[in-house]
Amino acid sequence: MSALDSSIAEAAAITFSKVVFTRIWTFSMIGLGVIGHILNVYVFTRRSLWSNECTWYFFAATISGIVVIIANAPLRLLQIGFSIDPFGYSIVTCKFFSYLLFGVRPLSSWFIAFASIDRFLCSSRSPTLRSWSSVRVATWTILLITIIILLIFMYIPITYEILPGRIRCPASQSRTAGFNGIWTLIVFSLGPPIVMLCFGSLTIRHIRQQLKKVNITNNENIVQTQLPQIRRQKRTDRQLIQMMLVQCLYFSITSILVSINWFYFTVRSPVVIDVVQGAKDDAFTQISGLISLAGACTSFYLFTLSGKVFRDELKHLFKCQWRVSDETTNTNVQSLRRLRY
Numbered sequence: 001m002s003a004l005d006s007s008i009a010e011a012a013a014i015t016f017s018k019v020v021f022t023r024i025w026t027f028s029m030i031g032l033g034v035i036g037h038i039l040n041v042y043v044f045t046r047r048s049l050w051s052n053e054c055t056w057y058f059f060a061a062t063i064s065g066i067v068v069i070i071a072n073a074p075l076r077l078l079q080i081g082f083s084i085d086p087f088g089y090s091i092v093t094c095k096f097f098s099y100l101l102f103g104v105r106p107l108s109s110w111f112i113a114f115a116s117i118d119r120f121l122c123s124s125r126s127p128t129l130r131s132w133s134s135v136r137v138a139t140w141t142i143l144l145i146t147i148i149i150l151l152i153f154m155y156i157p158i159t160y161e162i163l164p165g166r167i168r169c170p171a172s173q174s175r176t177a178g179f180n181g182i183w184t185l186i187v188f189s190l191g192p193p194i195v196m197l198c199f200g201s202l203t204i205r206h207i208r209q210q211l212k213k214v215n216i217t218n219n220e221n222i223v224q225t226q227l228p229q230i231r232r233q234k235r236t237d238r239q240l241i242q243m244m245l246v247q248c249l250y251f252s253i254t255s256i257l258v259s260i261n262w263f264y265f266t267v268r269s270p271v272v273i274d275v276v277q278g279a280k281d282d283a284f285t286q287i288s289g290l291i292s293l294a295g296a297c298t299s300f301y302l303f304t305l306s307g308k309v310f311r312d313e314l315k316h317l318f319k320c321q322w323r324v325s326d327e328t329t330n331t332n333v334q335s336l337r338r339l340r341y
Contacts (some may be wrong), residue, residue: 011279018283022081033069044324056138057115064107065296087169094169095157108296109192116199123206191261196248259290
């Protein structure tokens with residue numbers, strides 16, 4: 001076998017591995033994501049959590065994650081896993097699907113980032129800052145984040161097009177490749193994790209300062225009426241902060257590969273590469289993009305592992321279902337006995 005044949009065979013093996021990984025990973029993300037987000041919606045709409053403004057950001061992240069599951073993940077699966085490119089059917093699908101792919105993906109991470117800002121405001125000793133932590137502010141912030149992110153990526157339907165002689169809609173046009181890389185790096189890969197980590201660290205600092213200055217009151221009225229409620233609220237806040245910090249770390253890990261990929265193509269000298277290196281570069285680009293979807297698809301499992309208040313609501317759901325099932329079974333048995341006698 002010649003060196004050329006060997007290179008072609010190695011490139012084909014890399015491409016085949018990329019396709020297999022894409023199919024397994026994407027189907028797993030869709031399956032886990034659908035189940036997880038359905039349970040997320042149930043938990044975050046419970047009365048015990050719905051009144052907490054941080055829950056609204058988690059709920060918004062869940063909704064945007066659902067959009068990623070039903071739109072972005074299937075598009076990636078068709079394009080990479082089955083060589084079916086919905087982007088290249090027409091100029092309309094090229095612009096719309098590209099805009100959908102880039103515009104929806106950052107929303108989940110930015111909602112979690114603003115949840116970290118909300119926890120910073122909520123834990124502040126300043127009454128002015130704490131006043132900005134409210135359900136009303138969270139509602140308007142979620143709306144503004146959605147509008148701003150969608151406006152930020154409006155350049156995609158304006159500049160993206162199917163180039164003459166090609167049936168595919170390129171992931172990056174020659175005239176916007178550099179700008180698109182930098183913009184994605186800031187808005188998706190680096191921006192949200194930096195905000196999360198900065199405000200998460202400040203929140204931890206606030207909590208430590210508060211723990212050092214806790215004063216036990218001797219007022220019997222407060223002890224009997226207000227103290228249990230205050231403790232319950234503090235416990236919920238701590239659990240939400242813990243869930244937020246775990247999400248920060250997870251989004252940072254899953255999105256950093258996109259940044260590494262962009263930096264690699266930026267610093268690499270513009271030389272002609274062989275077929276094997278081209279297959280490796282394409283595989284890393286596609287796989288890093290697929291892994292970046294994990295944060296929006298698997299948040300439920302992070303919430304379950306990191307938040308006791310979240311697990312308690314899930315236990316309540318399953319206990320209710322078992323109770324209803326037992327009552328239904330007992331009713332059916334009693335009905336059969338009446339019919340028999």
